[in-house]
Amino acid sequence: MRASLCRLAANVALLGLASAQTTEPQDGLEVALLNYPDLSLFRSLLGQAPESLENVLSDDTNNITVLVPTNEAINAYLTASGLSNITELKSDDIETFFSYQILAVSLKGADFDDPNGMTVPTLLQGDKFNNRSAGPMLEQQYGERATGQVVFATHKDKSARRVKRQDAGPVVNIRAGLAQDVGMTAVDVKWGTKGINTFQVVDSVLVPPKNCSTxxxxxSDDRLTSMDDxxxxxxxxxxxxxxxxxxCLAPSTEAFKNAGDPQVSGxxxxxxxxxxxxxxxxxxYSNFLEDGMVFESLNNTKITVTFKGDDIYxxxxxxxxxxxLTNNGLLHILDSVIETDNSVSGKSSGTSSTSAEVPSGTSTEAPSSTSSSASSASETNAANALAISYSGVVAVAAGFLLL
Structure with a gap:
């Protein structure tokens, strides 16, 4: 109990100190971190590998948000990596570490209030972790900074905060790779020229997205076992x-079972x-979906998006x-196997979302497909890579899906 109270007191003190710092921008990130003893390991890493940070930032030294992991988070990361000290990290690992902890836009806690959540690009590049393109909606929001691998952020109200931080707890959930959910405390500390950059505190080191099979x-549960099968x-x-x-629109294992386990019998x-x-x-991404949007699957079947209250179908x-998130896109987990519906029509500007454009006059709050102008090339890429000669597959698949 005493240890828990000490930890809570330390976290509250950290947040109280952060509030005092937000109106006083610091020139450099290391200087801005000086008054945060719980972030000393990250500051040490900056001092240990300044060239790694320079390689990551390149020309992106302004208008960024650094998600700074706590000492506890970095120690957990080292333990999981089989290391005992940050000095054992290799330069490539440090660059990956920095790249995915840095958002390509400067954000305050209030910027995460969008009820649909936010897809936010980071500085993480390279096919290993980022085998995807941004698409027009991300480009519209973030311009040339949109190309890096993303995180998905959702605002959490006070009642949803993690108990161990209580009133001082994180107000934002950051979805990273491997379905990792990271708690972000919005401290809104300004740094850099004219305080244009910010840093926020996170309770884990973000895991970069891996390929779909990984x-x-x-x-941790069996919801995707049947999809794997x-x-x-x-x-x-x-x-x-x-x-x-x-x-990948992935039916859960229970959904496959309810459909007669076609992955077993087919x-x-x-x-x-x-x-x-x-x-x-x-x-x-879910925040770019809109009611009535129609997608065409790689089996040339139509998939219509429908909003019913807070639910998406x-x-x-x-x-x-x-x-x-995956390194080449993402998964959405569904409660049912998708029935075929080749007669549907929706609100897209064409027969599928690959031709759907952003409605005129919309803002960043107006959802749409993330791959419109780039989708012809990307769909051809995916279709060429995935297409296999399945004679009569559409009809057969429809039979299975309608079980």
């Missing part, structure tokens, strides 16, 4: 993992049809967990 198999049986894992700009080509029916050749299937 992501699905890393889940379907991809293995179809032989599509290598293509899914290496294609760029892919959204042939390789039939299961392949099911998988392609649940795969989009473009990246569709893909045809008949409800979205139960959104924005599980």
């Amino acid at each position: 992501t699905i198999r890393s889940f 379907a991809l293995k049986k179809s032989g599509l894992w290598p293509r899914i993992d290496t294609s760029s700009n892919v959204t 042939s390789k080509s039939e299961v392949g049809g099911v998988v392609l029916h649940h795969t989009l050749g473009q990246v569709a 893909f045809n008949n299937a409800k979205l139960i967990e959104a924005n599980v």
Whole structure:
């Protein structure tokens, strides 16, 4: 109990000190961190590898947000990596570390209030962690800074904060790779020229997105076990993992069971049809979806987005967990296998979301597909990589999906 109270007192003190600092911008990040003893390991890392930070920042030295992990978070990261000290980190690992902890825009806590959540680009580049393109909506919001791998941020009200921090707790949830959820405390500390940059405090080191198979198999529960089985049986894992700009609409294991377990009873080509029916050749983050949008799957079937209150549906299937980030796109987990619906029409400007443009006069709050102008190339990329000659697969898959 005493240890818990000490930790709580330290966190409250940290937040109180942060409030006093927000109106006084510091010239450099190391200087801005001086008054935060719980962030001393990150400050030491900056001093240890200044060239790594310089390589990451390049020309992006202004208008950024650094998500600074606490000492506890960095120690947990070192332990998980089999290391005992930050001096043991390799330069490549440090650059990856810095890249994914830095957002490509300067944000305060209040900027995360969008009820739809926010897709925010980081400075993380390279195909290993970022085999995807930004798409027009991210480019519209962030310009040339939109190209890095993203995090998905959702604002949490006071009642949703983590108990261990109580009133001083994080107000933002940051979704990183492998479905990792990180708590962010909005301290809004300004630094850099004219205080244009900010830093916020996070309770974990962010895990960069990995490929789709690694992501699905890393889940702590069995919700994606049947989807993994379907991809293995179809032989599509290598293509899914290496294609760029892919959204996997993944039915849960229970959803597959309720549909008669087609991943078990179907042939390789039939299961392949099911998988392609649940795969989009473009990246569709949830905050860019809009009611009536129509997507075309890689099996040439239509998938219509419907909003019902706070719930989002893909045809008949409800979205139960959104924005599980992968290095080449993302997964949305669904409560049902998606039934085919080739007769639907929606509010997109064409027959599929690959031709849907942002409605005129909309702001960043207006959702749309993230891959519009770039989608022709990206869909061709994904389609070429994934297409397999399944004679009659559409009809067969439809039969399975309507069980």
